[in-house]
Amino acid sequence: MGVVLLEQYVGGEWRPGGGGQLVSRNPARPDQVVAEGTAASAGDVDLAVRAAARARDHWSSLPAHGRAAVLKRAAAVLSSNAAEWGRELAREEGKTLPEGVGEVRRAAQIFDFYGGDADREAGSLFSSPRPGERILVTHRPLGTVGIITPFNFPIAIPAWKIAPALAYGNAIVWKPAGTVPLLALRLTQALEQAGLPSGVLNLVFGEREVGSALVDHPGIDGVSFTGSTPVGRALAAAGAARGIPVQAELGGKNAAVVLSDADLDLAAGQVLAGAFNSSGQKCTATSRLIVQNEIADEFASLIAERADALVVGDPTEEGVQLGPVITAGARDAIDAGVARAEGEGARRLTSRPLELEGDLARGHFVRPVVFDSSEASDFLWKQELFGPVLAVRRAASVEEAFALADASEFGLSAAVFTQDLGTALDAIDRIDVGILHVNSETAGADPHVPFGGGKGSGLGPKEQGLAAREFYTRTTTVYLRGGA
Numbered sequence: 085m086g087v088v089l090l091e092q093y094v095g096g097e098w099r100p101g102g103g104g105q106l107v108s109r110n111p112a113r114p115d116q117v118v119a120e121g122t123a124a125s126a127g128d129v130d131l132a133v134r135a136a137a138r139a140r141d142h143w144s145s146l147p148a149h150g151r152a153a154v155l156k157r158a159a160a161v162l163s164s165n166a167a168e169w170g171r172e173l174a175r176e177e178g179k180t181l182p183e184g185v186g187e188v189r190r191a192a193q194i195f196d197f198y199g200g201d202a203d204r205e206a207g208s209l210f211s212s213p214r215p216g217e218r219i220l221v222t223h224r225p226l227g228t229v230g231i232i233t234p235f236n237f238p239i240a241i242p243a244w245k246i247a248p249a250l251a252y253g254n255a256i257v258w259k260p261a262g263t264v265p266l267l268a269l270r271l272t273q274a275l276e277q278a279g280l281p282s283g284v285l286n287l288v289f290g291e292r293e294v295g296s297a298l299v300d301h302p303g304i305d306g307v308s309f310t311g312s313t314p315v316g317r318a319l320a321a322a323g324a325a326r327g328i329p330v331q332a333e334l335g336g337k338n339a340a341v342v343l344s345d346a347d348l349d350l351a352a353g354q355v356l357a358g359a360f361n362s363s364g365q366k367c368t369a370t371s372r373l374i375v376q377n378e379i380a381d382e383f384a385s386l387i388a389e390r391a392d393a394l395v396v397g398d399p400t401e402e403g404v405q406l407g408p409v410i411t412a413g414a415r416d417a418i419d420a421g422v423a424r425a426e427g428e429g430a431r432r433l434t435s436r437p438l439e440l441e442g443d444l445a446r447g448h449f450v451r452p453v454v455f456d457s458s459e460a461s462d463f464l465w466k467q468e469l470f471g472p473v474l475a476v477r478r479a480a481s482v483e484e485a486f487a488l489a490d491a492s493e494f495g496l497s498a499a500v501f502t503q504d505l506g507t508a509l510d511a512i513d514r515i516d517v518g519i520l521h522v523n524s525e526t527a528g529a530d531p532h533v534p535f536g537g538g539k540g541s542g543l544g545p546k547e548q549g550l551a552a553r554e555f556y557t558r559t560t561t562v563y564l565r566g567g568a
C-alpha cells in the first residue's frame with residue numbers, strides 16, 4: 085500500500101502546511117508509514133479561520149434544504165467508500181477491520197440523520213400573556229466552530245460534530261488527532277465530493293499547539309472537543325475566559341453491574357465487547373465490573389477465560405479480535421498501569437502472554453487483562469487507563485453494587501445486567517451517568533439520541549440527536565406584535 089500525501093484543506097484548496105513533519109504509522113507494524121505530510125503553522129490556522137469567516141454567511145443563508153442535500157450526498161460517498169476507507173481506518177488506528185468498516189458506515193448514517201434533520205423544525209412558537217402578541221424562539225448558527233477530535237473514532241466522532249455543525253449553518257475549522265490524519269482527509273474529501281462550498285469546512289493537521297492556536301483564535305465562536313478530562317477542562321476554562329461556549333466530551337471509568345439473576349452468557353459477551361473491542365480505547369469502554377457475590381467467582385472466571393481466548397494481532401486480518409493500541413507511549417502507559425495495579429494488590433485472573441512474531445512483535449500490542457481488584461488499592465478502580473484492562477469487584481447486594489458503580493469521578497456510561505425490570509428501573513436513579521445500558525454493553529451511541537456524561541466525563545451541552553442543535557445554534561426570542 086502506498087503512502088498517502090497529507091495536505092491541509094483551507095478555503096477549498098489542498099495545500100501543504102507550514103508546520104513540522106506529520107507522519108501516521110500503522111500501530112500494528114510501526115515500520116509502515118500510512119500517510120505523510122506537514123502539520124499546520126499558527127499562520128495556517130489563521131488562514132483557515134479567515135476562510136471560514138468568508139464562507140459562512142453564504143452557507144448559513146442557503147435554504148436548509150440545500151445544506152441537507154450536501155449532507156445526504158456526503159453520506160452516500162461515505163457509504164460507497166466504506167470498504168476501502170474502513171480498511172485504511174483499521175490500518176491507521178488499529179481497530180479491527182469489521183470495526184473500521186462499521187465506523188465508516190456509522191459516519192454515513194450520522195450524515196444521513198443530520199441531512200434529514202437540517203430542514204426539520206427550526207424554532208418554536210409560544211403564546212404570550214399579552215393580547216395580540218406571539219413569542220417566537222428561533223435558532224441561528226453559532227458562527228465559526230473549532231472542532232478537535234481524538235484518535236479512537238477517527239471518522240465517527242468527527243462526523244457527529246461536523247454533520248450537525250454544517251446542518252445548522254456553521255463554518256468549521258477542524259483539527260483531528262495527529263495519529264489519524266488519513267481518515268480526516270477521507271471525510272474532508274467526502275464533503276468536497278458532495279459539493280460543500282469552499283471554506284465551509286477547513287482541515288488543519290497538528291498536535292496540541294495547533295489545537296491551542298485554534299481555540300485561542302478570536303475568530304472562533306465555539307469549540308467542540310472530545311478527549312481527556314484535563315485537556316477538556318483547560319479548553320473549557322480558555323473558552324470561558326474568551327466568552328465562547330465549549331462542548332467537551334471527556335473520559336470515563338464505566339462500570340458493568342452483573343446481578344445474580346442475570347443471563348450470565350449474555351452478560352459475559354457484552355462485558356467482553358465493552359471492555360475489549362477497539363482494545364478498550366473508548367471513553368465508553370467497560371473498565372470496572374461489579375458482580376454480585378453469589379455469582380462473582382463463576383462470572384469472573386468466565387470473563388478471564390474468554391479474555392484469554394481473544395485473538396490479538398494485525399487488525400486487518402480475518403479472525404483477529406484485538407488490534408494494537410495507538411502508540412508505543414500508550415502501550416507503555418497501559419503496561420505501567422497494569423504493573424502498578426499488580427504492585428498495589430490487584431490479582432491477575434488472565435494469564436496468556438503476547439505471542440506475536442516478525443514485524444508484529446514491534447507493534448503496540450497489549451493483551452487483555454482482567455484483575456480481581458477487591459483487595460487492591462483504588463488506583464486501578466479510579467484511573468482511566470484507556471486500554472484493554474478490566475477490574476472486578478464484588479458487591480453483597482444490589483444497593484451496594486449500584487453504589488459502587490455510582491462512586492466515580494466520571495459519569496459517562498454504565499451497564500446493568502438483570503432480568504428484573506424493577507431493579508433495572510432503580511438503576512436509572514441510583515447511578516449518575518449520561519448513558520445507561522440495561523443488558524447491553526457500556527459502549528455505543530446512536531445518532532438520534534443525546535450522547536455524553538456528567539461529572540468528569542463532560543462539560544457543556546451534550547452531543548448528537550437534537551442535543552447537538554443546542555450547542556451549534558444560538559436562539560433569539562422574538563416578541564412579535566402587529567405594527568398597527
Ligand code: UN1
Nearest residue numbers: 310366367368527528529
Ligand atoms: C461509542 O461508544 O461507540 O471517545 C462511541 C469515545 C466516545 C465515543 C464512544 N466519545 O470513545
